[in-house]
Amino acid sequence: MSLCRFYPPASDRMAIIWSLMPIQNAIVLEYGPAGTTHFGGGLYSSLGIRLSQSLFTTHISEDDVIMGDVTRLEKAIVEIDETYAPKVIFVVASAVIAVIGTDIKGVCRYMQEKVNAKLVAFEDGGFRGDYTYGLRAVYKLLAKQIAKDCDKKEEKTYQIIGASAGSYRIRSDVWELQQLMSEAFGWKCRMVMGLESDIEDLETAGAARLNLIIRNEALEAGNILKDRFGTPFVYGAPYGYQGTIDWLKQISAVIGEPINEELLARIEEKQADLMPMGGGPMASMRRKPAQATIQADYDTLLGLAGAMRELDIEPTAMICSHSLKAIESPNADVTYYAKEKDRLDLYQTLHGQWVLGDSVMESCVPQDTYFTCVSFPFSGKPQIAHHLPFMGEKGMDYLRECKELYFDKLEI
Secondary structure, three states: OOOOOOOOOOEHHHHHHHHHOOOEOEEEEEEOOHHHHHHHHHHHHHOOOOOOOOEEEOOOOHHHHHHOOOHHHHHHHHHHHHHHOOOEEEEEEOHHHHHHOOOHHHHHHHHHHHOOOEEEEEOOOOOOOEHHHHHHHHHHHHHHHHOOOOOOOOOOEEEEEOOOOOOOOHHHHHHHHHHHHHHHHOOEEEEEEOOEOEHHHHHOHHHOOEEEEOOHHHHHHHHHHHHHHOOOEEEOOOOOHHHHHHHHHHHHHHHOOOOOHHHHHHHHHHHHHHHHHOOOHHHHOOOOOOEEEEEEOHHHHHHHHHHHHHOOOEEEEEEEOOOOOOOOOOOOOEEOOOOHHHHHHHHOOOOOOEEEEOHHHHHHOOOOOEEEEOOOOOOOOOOOOOOOOOOHHHHHHHHHHHHHHHHHHHOO
């Protein structure tokens, strides 16, 4: 990793932990030094995750590392099982444990007969890659190992897969998806994998009629559930009015049900309101061209870029917050900067633009920009409200308001 002034991309280990902690009736046990878990606890709390009875650490000493002693891990597993009686204990290796090569999976195998909880091990330790690798690992494991055989389907139910606590305002986006699915089709969400679920929901994941995959990292999990239970899935997230209409039509084609006409007419009417702001006389009256630079996760990036184009604002740069190595055929307009300095240099050139990104980006761009936080890290950006999305109809309503503020600030 190159020299870093602010925050490097979160590791796979961090994403594994923040994706497992929200699962009810399960506990995450980090095998490593207490300082590592304590430091991470501050991050997880900022993501809106409750720390109480969801994350524990064994702590380790120098002797444990040198001698390879796993007694503390064994005792911690037994104590958690006896005290809290969780259905699952996820044992996650810290970086130190991953370096010395402790066989956590082996420990879990022989300890399984001594406890009632199901033991599941993650040995990555933060060295496989950035947080997207951790998200993939969790979604895949939950679909493959936690979901049990299921023959019965629950009518008019769906699941959201790919919602991550590391996404800014993700709970608001999930709320908007649920509102759209309810109004459009009368369907009910039975689980949000990795964000709002419990072990029982995950064990019966095969009961859903449809899975909504909202980010690339969850595609493999979607395919696993399709192969195991025959559950179809729709990949993509609705950004912008047209994007929302297209998303609803895609779902309609898969489930064989029509979209509520009143909802469709309302969104189409709002979309029509955008037309006068496009080309022609209105565009010629502008003093400056409206431009935007976006930095976010890959799927969020593409979605917001589409919404910007609906608002007649052309994205001049699309910066991915993580490596593109795991993305099959990534969009040619998307760039990932492995060196932080390259990103910081670009930030200084964004004069007069609408900048959508993270809190680091906000602190570095020129003063003559208009900023909207849309991605991680988002330090100092509370997420109290759960009804202020970026996705869907209401998300586009909010982006339209931001556009007007951008125009007012920069006199475009």
